[in-house]
Amino acid sequence: MVNTMTLATPEPSGLNVKTYENPLIGDVCGDDVPLQPGETPSPVIHTENLNLWFGEAHILQDISIDIRQNRVTALIGPSGCGKSSLLRCFNRMNDLIDHTKITGEVTYDRENIYAPGTDVVLLRKKIGMVFQKPNPFPKSIYENVAYGPRVHGIRERCELDRIVEQSLRDAALWEEVCDRLHQSAMGLSGGQQQRLCIARTLAVGPDVILMDEPCSALDPIATAKIENLIEGLKQRYTVIIVTHNMQQAARVSDDTGFMYLGKLIEFGATTQIFEHPGEELTENYITGRFG
């Protein structure tokens, strides 16, 4: 199938939206049924023969991947291999780039996200994104976190207060900022700003969090805090992280995909990929023989 990019006004959602006790915060991952021994989590995002072009450039080639729920999936590979482009396919961020063509299928919660009529705003609420460089709004810490819920229609102050506190706690930032919520977010350190951006993403109640090199602009201490945070986040969210730091991928992820020249060369359990990968190309990249 071929999907042509359409950036039309959002139409009623084709997504399968779950109802929660609170519209934005809560058990966003559906039923809390514990996995049985040997049972593997179901894929929350699935791609089938995904191809992406930017103009003439064939960026992604026949990518088929299952992103499993409540796990951390790392995408690794040399610069320009397409890992960030793949990440952006998951919440249609590539729509914002001109002359984009995409074929194949990307499903979230079993719905094709490139189907006509998909509500892209809702999609990006359910599949949030954290970028390489912390990008807080030039507003207060409180307003940064409350911005998303407000856009989605929450007006009651007490409800906003609750969401802000919960999001900052989930992002392991509350203790550091609870006494200065109304000061400018620009006064926070780089690591704190990045955790604020994560809190901002959590505030709208996503299912999936995409992270594009979230620690590359941070020092080792701030990086360790984000990594600890990721470990905690996977209890409630599905996390997909693009990283150049292979040690980081090994530390934080459950599954790892290695990409090279637009292709997914190998995808599997992180322990397997980093101990004895099946593909020679993966092994050569991981051991620094190229890239």
Added chain:
Amino acid sequence: MSEKFHAELDLLKQDTIEMARFTRTLLADAVETLVHDDVTRAIEVKSRKREVQERTICLEDRAYQLIALYQPMARDMREIVCILKVIGAAERIGRYGKDIASITKHLADQPSFPREPPLVHMASLVAAMIDDVIDAFEQENLSLLDDLASRDDVVDELWHSIFRQTLTIMMEDPRTITRYTSYIMAARYLERSADHACKMAENIHYAIVGERIEIK
């Protein structure tokens, strides 16, 4: 950075192989001193233990440094872990050699063996096993390990055979007890050395192909 790491890793592997060959020679020389009652040479063989110890510490430190500085992964990680295991096994083989040389010294005033004991044959089998394992590591040629399990079985059978024969000799002539008890010990050390060679081979196989095997 990566080139520097791989150059250092290659050098560490080569030095480990050299150390393993050093301890293999120590073991073989020690058996010769026992069979020929060569106390002078036994003292020299025994003195090599210090070098084994120094090389062990030096090589292990270099391996730890590579892990700490480069956080190796996949094949590199498997190779460093394998090197550490090979160092441990080689050091153990060296110690067995030193122990056999000590036996030679200890038996200086005891009557000689009436004829060349089967220990010599056993020692040559074990030394050949160690040689092949080291060569397999150096050349990354796993075919050298193909018949290692059956060769280990032969060594085990020899050990049991030596044990039974020696008991008979000691029962017939109690004056031989001191010498032949030590002789049983030496045979046991050789049998254990063969086991260490098999263990090294398992680790080398894992380092090269990433799959575990059991040689028994």
